[in-house]
Every structure is written in structure tokens, then in C-alpha cells.
Amino acid sequence: MITLYGVFRSRASRPIWLLYELDLPFIHVPVIQAYRLPQASAPDAPLNTASPEFLRVNPLGQIPAFVEDGLVLTESLAITNHIARTRGGALGPQDAAEAALIDQWTLLAVTAIEAPALEIMLVTNAGGDGTPEGQAAIAIAAERLRRPLQRLETHLKAHGHLVGGRFTVADLNLAECLRYAQAHPALIGEFPAVESWLKACQVRPAFQRMWAARMAEPA
Template identity: 40%
Template structure:
């Protein structure tokens, strides 16, 4: 049975598509989009009764929450993206939770008021406030990358993928990275990976 991923690339499901493609895990895409009620099936609601994407069905195991899914896939399939010891696992958990608590809300607020909302509903003040609020966590990320190219050291891992996926709209919505050259270099490397580009199509290569 193939891994089934519920969602579309223009949602948080992008993170799971990217992870599966990085790891070479075959998957089936089930497009679920809140604006198309007909795409919300009983099978999807069984996988995530919260009616949010992504969710997966992996040989009968259902999971939701993008960070949990990606950490699960890393643990199950191993390889270079997976933590190699308890310390790395702790750091991968730390950075994944940090991305959700420190980056996501303001990144989404910025995206909404600079790109996603209709022009007349956008509030430049809210966008600027979100951009300003992101400067503190970006400084934390800059410090973490001061002496190493990736969050766990010398190799790209699930920790990098999870954090970079949250910041994947950075250039589109003009998050100010001017004071954070290490972050900009790291984000360019992460989003420049072939699997990151392929994930925007929401299907296996």
C-alpha cells in the first residue's frame, strides 16, 4: 500500500510532499482544498477529523500535523535526513516546534496581507507588524547558523526542511532578511533542492 498524502501544494501539505520526495518515498496525492467542499471525503475526515491538511494514511496509520508527519517519516525511513542519535532527534523536535510557535503565525499573517487576501482586504499595517515580529526569531535562526551550514551541522535534515518549509514564502511576501545573511544563504540552499521544487507540483517525480 502506498503512502497517501491529503492536501494541495499551496497549503501546509507542501511540507509533506517535499519530505516524501526528499526521501524517495512513493506516495499518492489526494487533493483536498477547503474551497472545494466536494474534495473533503469521509476517508480524509477519518485521517484528520479536524478537517485540515496535511494528513496521511500510511498503510492504515493515519496522522495529521505537518511537523509530526515529517518527523514520523524520517524515523520510519531513515537516511540522511533523519536524526542519527538522541541529541539530533531532540534538536529536530526543537526546531520543528520552534518553527510553528515562533515563525508560522506571523509568516501567515504577512502572506495574507501581502498576497492571499483580495486587494481591498489587505492591511499594510498588519503586514508590517508581522514582518517586524519575525525579526527576533530570524535573529535566533541567524545565530544558530553562524558556524554551520545547517541546523544539525553539516548536512540537510528534517529539521531544516521543516523550518525552511514554514519560510518558503519568504521572498514572495518580502520578509525582510537583510540583517540575516546566513538565514538567506541557508534558505536559498534549502529551497533550491530539486525535491523542494518538485513538491510544488504535489506529485511524485
């Protein structure tokens, strides 16, 4: 049985979305980020990323973490790709070429998309879009995203999805990294194929289920 550590309001959303897609049972341990707690080391603090018990699972002190049959994985997209490869059905690779393409889009997601998209979300959530410094930071992050987004736009216009003309774990991985940039709707609107693909990913019942659970969790 899979054990997945991490609250919904974290990158645990990625494997949880996939587990819901595949209807796979798992034990969910809602470990929370230590920095979100007033006193992570207090005796009555909930299980968190600085708890000794969790550090025995992931010494890096980050969520998500995945444990199954002695295999421990502590990178969200390594977790999704492993699940997809081993029991993903149509959401996983059907041959070596698809496996390579899924790796390619996953790596693009984490190297070219995630950091600037996250910057946009963090600055916006902190109210920085109302200050000149914040606006400048958002403009720089948006500019960093335009080249990979143009690459995606061209690909999605031609193929509809990232790999194999169907929804796969590659779409899930990339949609989750790009989600942070939705705090800048005008930027996403510059790329209509990306915008409608993202919408299609996020209306999937498994995403909606994950999102409802996330929204129900205290902020």
C-alpha cells in the same frame, strides 16, 4: 504504502517535499480546502476537507493527513518528523541528541515563525501591503519575526544548517514555515545567512519538483 491527503497548495507541500527527497512511493489523494470551493457540499464537488469521506480520515477537516499501516497523522510536521525518523537516512536523526534538536527547531518553526510569516503572506496576497492598515499588520508580524530570525542567523552563520552540519528534516520544516515571509524580501534581506540558507533549501531538486507541481495546480 503511505497515503498522503492534500493538494500541493497546502501544508501537504511539506511531507511531499520530504517524500520526493527520499524517493519514497506514496498514494497522493489531492483533497482540496473546502473554503476554496464555491460549494463544497455539492454532489459534484471534488473531494475536500469537508467531505464526509475525508472527515473519516481527519475529523478536524484539515490537510495534510498521512495514513500508513493503521497509523494516522494529521499534523504536517509530525508527518515529516515521523517519516524522517523511520526512513529518512541522513535527513533524519542519527541519535537521540539529533532527534531532540530536530524537535527543537521544528517547534520553533511552528511557535515563533509560522503565524507571523503566514500573516505577512496573507496580507500581501490580499493587496494589504498597499494600505496603511495592511502595512501596519505586516510591520507587527515582521517585528515578531526579528528575534527568532536573529537566533537563526547566528546559528546558521556558525553551522550552515540547523542540525548536524547537513540538510535534515529540521531545515525542511523551518524553511517551509519561513517561506511565507518571503513575501517581505526586505525583512529576509536583514538576515543574510538565513537568506542564503533558504535559497539553498529551495534549489534542491526535490523542492523544485514539489514547487513545479504546486504551480501547475489551479490557484
